Amino acid sequence: MKKLSITIKLDMNVPDEWELIQTSEGGQVIKLPDNQFMDMAIEPLFASNPEETWTSTENDDVLNDILDMVESEDVSYEFVAG
Known part of the structure; x- marks a missing residue:
């Protein structure tokens, strides 16, 4: 097996009400105005509490x-020597 590193960069125009918050684990997620939170992974993930289970829509x-x-x-792919 070899390791593949994928970097995804998105530039987005979002509503002014969106905020970035930090989780207890030190990561960042997006706070939406309807008391929901969103994390961008391969697809957007949502939760009603950023410390609990995230699900897709x-x-x-x-x-x-x-x-x-x-x-x-912008997506880039790179094989990483391990």
């Missing part, structure tokens, strides 16, 4: 709204 409209905010995307 079942609502295609929500997913499409988030993806429509992406202004540009």
Whole structure:
């Protein structure tokens, strides 16, 4: 097996109400105005508490709204010697 490193950079135009907050583990997530939190991974993940379980959305409209905010995307791939 070899290790593949994938870097994804997104530039997004988002509503002014969105905020960045820090979790107890030191990571950052996005606080949405409807008392929800969002983490961007391979797909947007949502939670009602940033310290609990994150899930993907079942609502295609929500997913499409988030993806429509992406202004540009840059993905790079690199095999890492291990």
